[in-house]
Amino acid sequence: MAHMICIANQKGGVGKTTTAINLAAALAHAGKTTLLVDCDPQANATTGLGIDKSGLEKTLYHGLIGHADAEDIIVESGVPRLWLMPSRVELIGFEVEMLGDASRERLLQQLLSPCSQAYDYILLDCPPSLSLLTVNAMTAAHGVLIPLQSEFYALEGLGQLLQTVKRIKQRMNPSLKIEGILLTLFDKRTNLSGQVAEDAEKYFKDMVYDTRIPRAVRLAEAPSYGKPILSYDPASPGAVSYSALAREMLRKHNAPGAPGLQKTAS
Numbered sequence: 001m002a003h004m005i006c007i008a009n010q011k012g013g014v015g016k017t018t019t020a021i022n023l024a025a026a027l028a029h030a031g032k033t034t035l036l037v038d039c040d041p042q043a044n045a046t047t048g049l050g051i052d053k054s055g056l057e058k059t060l061y062h063g064l065i066g067h068a069d070a071e072d073i074i075v076e077s078g079v080p081r082l083w084l085m086p087s088r089v090e091l092i093g094f095e096v097e098m099l100g101d102a103s104r105e106r107l108l109q110q111l112l113s114p115c116s117q118a119y120d121y122i123l124l125d126c127p128p129s130l131s132l133l134t135v136n137a138m139t140a141a142h143g144v145l146i147p148l149q150s151e152f153y154a155l156e157g158l159g160q161l162l163q164t165v166k167r168i169k170q171r172m173n174p175s176l177k178i179e180g181i182l183l184t185l186f187d188k189r190t191n192l193s194g195q196v197a198e199d200a201e202k203y204f205k206d207m208v209y210d211t212r213i214p215r216a217v218r219l220a221e222a223p224s225y226g227k228p229i230l231s232y233d234p235a236s237p238g239a240v241s242y243s244a245l246a247r248e249m250l251r252k253h254n255a256p257g258a259p260g261l262q263k264t265a266s
């Protein structure tokens, strides 16, 4: 069964999409069949993998409203073993259109359930909000990976995010865990990055990944070439760090007595 991990933080610009694309590609590179689901109407993960949105017949939106099955939507990413469920701007309509639907929080879970056997990992790239799309992602997932930008205000708003995870765990998805906290946009030259890391480790302890993602210009450039960093510049610090993150995640999941995700959101 696939490990399903949603990458969430209601703040924009913290590295959710960069992490979704590059962790997915690194997992695929490590031999894991991986599906990246673009749950953001801004569709940055779709564009960042070089997919021409105008050429798509069906997107996540059609799947969520019941007009397509997962297999009709999923496309090749250009990276071996990595697949994409693309998104497009029409996904904005989903929330309002589904207002009266009694199972509106479970539509993504239902759409993805036939995919579970076909993939080792399914990563869900969330929009920068705690909207119905993020609720759907957390309801479908086994774990929530939270990117924290190593800058001032990084921990602000985190309480609200953790409260949302807790509520979804209580009401919708009892086995939901915190997969981990990932420090992104890390600059080891600044005291501020060190301070954020210290605060995060004080509060979240071993939930914080040892791997930190450096602020690296090549990571910001890669999406404009429609490629993950491992394809664009495999020797760059960004590529090395996302490969290390994938290895750390695989080690965690393969650890004896840890059939998946251990951390509980409480």
Ligand code: ADP
Pocket: 011, 012, 013, 014, 015, 016, 017, 018, 019, 044, 128, 184, 185, 186, 213, 214, 215, 216, 217, 219, 220, 221, 223
């Ligand atoms: P989110 O999905 O949380 O809104 P993104 O992953 O889109 O955040 O990142 C926001 C911006 O910062 C993008 O322009 C992206 O290219 C850039 N960025 C993200 N991570 C890094 C990094 N580690 N180094 C340099 N630029 C980054």
Ligand code: MG
Pocket: 016, 017, 018, 040, 044, 126, 127, 128
């Ligand atoms: Mg994003």
